[in-house]
Amino acid sequence: MRLFEATQHFFNEAADQLAVHDSLRDLLSTPLREVQVQIPYETDSGKTACLVGYRVQHNRARGPMKGGLRYHPGVDLDEVRGLASLMTWKAAVVDLPYGGAKGGVVVDVAKVSERELERITRRFIDGIHDIIGPDVDIPAPDIGTDQRVMAWIMSQFNKYHGFNPGVVTGKAVEHYGIPGRAEATGRGAGILALKLMQRLNRDPRETSVAVQGFGNVGSHVARFLSEAGCRIVAISDQYGARYAPQGLDVGQALRHVAQQKSSIKELNEGNLISNDELLEIEVDMLIPAAIGGVVTEANMTRIKAPMIVEAANGPISPEADRYLNARGVAILPDILANAGGVTASYFEWAQNRQHYRWNLQRVRSELERTLTTAYDEVSAEADARNISLRLAAYMIGIRRVAFATSLDGMN
Numbered sequence: 001m002r003l004f005e006a007t008q009h010f011f012n013e014a015a016d017q018l019a020v021h022d023s024l025r026d027l028l029s030t031p032l033r034e035v036q037v038q039i040p041y042e043t044d045s046g047k048t049a050c051l052v053g054y055r056v057q058h059n060r061a062r063g064p065m066k067g068g069l070r071y072h073p074g075v076d077l078d079e080v081r082g083l084a085s086l087m088t089w090k091a092a093v094v095d096l097p098y099g100g101a102k103g104g105v106v107v108d109v110a111k112v113s114e115r116e117l118e119r120i121t122r123r124f125i126d127g128i129h130d131i132i133g134p135d136v137d138i139p140a141p142d143i144g145t146d147q148r149v150m151a152w153i154m155s156q157f158n159k160y161h162g163f164n165p166g167v168v169t170g171k172a173v174e175h176y177g178i179p180g181r182a183e184a185t186g187r188g189a190g191i192l193a194l195k196l197m198q199r200l201n202r203d204p205r206e207t208s209v210a211v212q213g214f215g216n217v218g219s220h221v222a223r224f225l226s227e228a229g230c231r232i233v234a235i236s237d238q239y240g241a242r243y244a245p246q247g248l249d250v251g252q253a254l255r256h257v258a259q260q261k262s263s264i265k266e267l268n269e270g271n272l273i274s275n276d277e278l279l280e281i282e283v284d285m286l287i288p289a290a291i292g293g294v295v296t297e298a299n300m301t302r303i304k305a306p307m308i309v310e311a312a313n314g315p316i317s318p319e320a321d322r323y324l325n326a327r328g329v330a331i332l333p334d335i336l337a338n339a340g341g342v343t344a345s346y347f348e349w350a351q352n353r354q355h356y357r358w359n360l361q362r363v364r365s366e367l368e369r370t371l372t373t374a375y376d377e378v379s380a381e382a383d384a385r386n387i388s389l390r391l392a393a394y395m396i397g398i399r400r401v402a403f404a405t406s407l408d409g410m411n
């Protein structure tokens with residue numbers, strides 16, 4: 001099942017529970033706008049190459065649309081559409097004044113130089129600058145993009161529209177960003193993972209954790225949970241995974257990746273296993289923090305973790321979700337689990353508009369407060385109705401967006 005179909009499946013389940021009528025359901029399911037642009041750019045060898053980029057704006061009933069920009073060879077319109085709809089429900093679950101959007105460029109960042117990446121980004125913004133903006137649609141980092149890419153986006157947008165740092169979030173602290181944004185998605189997933197352990201009466205110091213993906217999100221969630229006393233037994237990147245039942249030294253892995261610019265595969269600790277094997281190890285908590293669609297009908301019966309935190313977007317297919325729920329696996333859904341990123345982006349955007357900056361301590365405490373409030377609402381809804389955390393989160397998000405949409409009216 002493709003990502004948009006999967007997100008629509010979860011949407012429809014919740015809309016059924018809420019008895020959302022057909023015309024409103026159609027409105028909430030149909031993206032506001034989808035744009036595909038050509039990205040011609042000059043390679044370092046002087047040739048002209050051409051890529052494809054997308055921006056999908058899903059819903060703006062609750063505010064300007066917000067969502068990351070993904071650079072990955074697997075990007076396509078369906079994926080971006082699915083991710084854009086997830087952003088709408090995510091922003092609503094954590095009660096931020098935003099709608100949802102997402103963008104992507106079909107490119108393998110490992111195969112282009114830094115200068116090429118800058119040219120690609122600037123040409124992409126040439127193609128979409130007139131549909132984004134601080135009051136319209138605000139991009140942020142996702143797979144393959146980081147603070148450098150955000151700086152180029154801001155600079156290119158400003159050439160057309162004048163100085164406006166609030167057009168993009170996830171910027172460097174020294175360049176209109178805020179402390180704590182880079183760590184926020186992983187930290188947020190870690191805060192919520194501890195909440196899930198508490199829900200199941202688990203002691204973090206007796207909990208083993210496997211994290212798939214050691215990029216922005218995966219590395220920060222692994223660090224946070226390791227500092228909270230959990231045993232991180234497996235980590236990975238796209239090239240492979242390392243597994244040590246007695247626990248891995250996360251600080252050492254962070255230094256290895258930062259200093260050696262090398263893969264987790266080359267880490268001098270634990271046994272080398274594949275990404276598929278990582279998903280299936282005997283562990284208390286599994287945290288997919290890389291790409292989507294990793295737990296499906298093909299491997300669901302071999303997943304052993306009793307707790308799953310979806311730090312990545314869309315890692316579990318609807319079939320696997322149904323099966324794992326029936327088996328009693330506690331799943332913290334993506335639209336809550338990784339909402340720390342958009343929450344800190346909201347802080348950054350609001351501060352850009354005020355030309356004012358919080359310190360790290362304030363960002364962290366506001367992040368924890370926002371996510372904890374959302375978690376408490378979702379778990380209360382799940383308990384009251386005896387439903388999964390995913391269904392409860394979707395119901396809360398859809399209820400808020402549906403209400404705003406109906407107040408907006410049709411004209």
Ligand SMILES: NC(=O)c1ccc[n+]([C@@H]2O[C@H](COP(=O)([O-])OP(=O)(O)OC[C@H]3O[C@@H](n4cnc5c(N)ncnc54)[C@H](O)[C@@H]3O)[C@@H](O)[C@H]2O)c1
Pocket residue numbers: 068141142143144145185212213214215216217218236237238239275289290291292311312313338339341342
């Ligand atoms: N960055 C954010 O603020 C943010 C916010 C919300 C959700 N997310 C989601 O978190 C996930 C990770 O994003 P990120 O920002 O950490 O990206 P990133 O590019 O920093 O890191 C991605 C990681 O996944 C690994 N990876 C890539 N392809 C893989 C594959 N086929 N199999 C296994 N591993 C693979 C990479 O090697 C890397 O370690 C994505 O699903 C993204 O949508 C990110």
